[in-house]
Amino acid sequence: MSQSECKLRGKFITFEGIDGAGKSSHLAAAAALVRDQGRRVLTTREPGGTALGEKLRDLLLREAMHRETEALLMFAARREHLEQVIEPALERGDWVLCDRFSDATFAYQSGGRGLDREKFAQLEQWVHGHVQPDLTLLFDLPWTVAGLRIAAQARARDRFEQERADFHERVRLAYLERAAIAPQRFAVIDADQARDVIQKWVEQTILVRCL
Ligand code: TYD
Numbered sequence: 001m002s003q004s005e006c007k008l009r010g011k012f013i014t015f016e017g018i019d020g021a022g023k024s025s026h027l028a029a030a031a032a033l034v035r036d037q038g039r040r041v042l043t044t045r046e047p048g049g050t051a052l053g054e055k056l057r058d059l060l061l062r063e064a065m066h067r068e069t070e071a072l073l074m075f076a077a078r079r080e081h082l083e084q085v086i087e088p089a090l091e092r093g094d095w096v097l098c099d100r101f102s103d104a105t106f107a108y109q110s111g112g113r114g115l116d117r118e119k120f121a122q123l124e125q126w127v128h129g130h131v132q133p134d135l136t137l138l139f140d141l142p143w144t145v146a147g148l149r150i151a152a153q154a155r156a157r158d159r160f161e162q163e164r165a166d167f168h169e170r171v172r173l174a175y176l177e178r179a180a181i182a183p184q185r186f187a188v189i190d191a192d193q194a195r196d197v198i199q200k201w202v203e204q205t206i207l208v209r210c211l
Contacts, residue, residue, distance in 0.1 A: 010039070010094045011210045012086065012131070014101040017139035018172050019161045020146030021191045024099055026139070026202050031097050033203050037211055042089045045099035046077065050084050053077040061158040067113035074105045075123045082128055102128065103136060103178050108160065111174020112167045135209050137202060138179050139191035143168035 013030070015023040031041045047057040056077040060070065078101070089096050102124050109115040143165050150161055179186035187205045189198055 007091075007093045010090045010092070010096060011134045012090055012096050012098070013206065013210065014098045014103065014133040014136045015139070016100060016103045016107070016136055016175060017191060018107075018141070018143060018146050018168050018175070020143075020149040021139035021141055022149070022195070022198070023137070023139045023191075025195075026137070026199060027097055027099050029199050030137075030202050030206055033206065034095050034097070034211075040092075040094040041097060042085070042094050043097045043099075044081070044085055046081060046101055046104065047074055048077065049081040049086075049098075050077075052080050061160070064159070067109055067115050068119070070113065071105060071109040071115050071120065071123060074109065075102075075127045078102065078105075079127050082131065087131070098133075101133060101136075103138075103175065106178050107171045107174040111177075112160075112163070112171040133185060135206070136179075136182075136186045137205065138175055138186055138188045139198070140172065140176065140188055141191040143172065145192050 015027045015030075017023045027043060031043045034041045046053070047060050048054045056073050059065075060073055060077075065073075086096050086098070105124075106117075106120055110117050110120045147165065147168065150157065176188070179188050187209065189201050191198060
């Protein structure tokens with residue numbers, strides 16, 4: 001067996017939650033933790049993560065479109081991301097920490113927009129039937145809290161952040177539903193807690209479940 005065949009595949013960890021849940025800053029801290037354990041880590045995001053994916057992200061965050069177009073573009077960006085970035089990194093033995101993945105499409109396009117779930121399932125199977133995250137951290141909190149956090153930030157809101165409260169609550173419920181279907185993959189935290197409490201939980205969860 002060659003050296004590359006012996007090499008252990010890296011871990012694939014995704015960070016999910018409604019807008020304003022705080023997942024992105026916890027991703028950065030988690031990357032530092034995993035690096036401290038001597039692993040090579042790649043941090044990335046969806047939609048995006050490749051040159052083409054970032055162009056699609058720009059469209060997705062700004063242009064109004066049919067919900068199926070939205071879902072197809074999310075998966076188109078994901079196809080590139082898997083092929084160019086995620087799969088090669090995991091095969092090299094690197095860990096991949098990704099800000100959102102297909103659970104976001106389930107939550108936002110199916111839960112939020114009402115995309116047919118069978119169509120979601122077909123796209124997921126088509127684009128990455130063979131790959132799922134090893135661990136998905138879901139930062140859960142009500143929109144009443146998350147929306148206030150976003151309102152306090154001095155920056156323009158994207159197309160999703162501008163949606164009404166009922167949209168965000170549907171996204172939240174869809175995330176929780178998805179977590180309940182795959183409890184072995186998901187870990188869910190109440191994200192309406194002090195930042196250091198959540199960070200400790202993130203560290204513990206990764207140490208226990210992946211290292
Ligand atoms: P987000 O991680 O919130 O970016 P930022 O932290 O820079 O605001 O992602 C951008 C938006 O894209 C977010 O509102 C959720 C949305 N989204 C979907 O609707 N479906 C998807 O499949 C993905 C990956 C993201």
